Amino acid sequence: MTGSFWWDLLIGVAAALLLAWLALVVLLLIARPRGNLLREALRVLPDVLRLVRRLAADKTLPRGVRVRLGLLLAYLAIPIDVIPDFIPLLGYADDAIIVTAVLRSVVRRAGLDAVRAHWPGTDDGFTAVARLTGINRQAR
Numbered sequence: 001m002t003g004s005f006w007w008d009l010l011i012g013v014a015a016a017l018l019l020a021w022l023a024l025v026v027l028l029l030i031a032r033p034r035g036n037l038l039r040e041a042l043r044v045l046p047d048v049l050r051l052v053r054r055l056a057a058d059k060t061l062p063r064g065v066r067v068r069l070g071l072l073l074a075y076l077a078i079p080i081d082v083i084p085d086f087i088p089l090l091g092y093a094d095d096a097i098i099v100t101a102v103l104r105s106v107v108r109r110a111g112l113d114a115v116r117a118h119w120p121g122t123d124d125g126f127t128a129v130a131r132l133t134g135i136n137r138q139a140r
Helices: 003-031 036-057 063-077 090-110 112-118 123-133 135-139
Strands: none
Touching: 036 063, 036 090, 036 112, 036 123, 063 090, 090 112, 090 123, 090 135, 123 135
8 A cells, every 4th residue: 555545544534524523513503502591501500510420420320321421521521622612602512512412311211300309409490401401301
């Protein structure tokens, strides 16, 4: 194999990664929270982080659920993001979308009662989280 093959392969992989990243950015632009939803999400963020930590530490939950939550905490702790946080609105939208997806999967596997039992905030806060993530609709 010649050097040209490796350059072609490298350029192809780089182009595919760039295309995948651009597709993700477009999806995040479409799915980003708007107006009051973003303010509401930021208001309950500390409680959501405590919720995720509590759920991850609960040994009664299935291992797969705890692994997902642990990976979520690691992702949130790592400073490298799909979209850097300094980009207005979109910087935090990728984190919000990932948290939402993980919470939905936790409700599907562990049940809404488990999530509610570990909720550290107010009832209004839990209602806001349920509305933002759509977990009430999935629990039915």
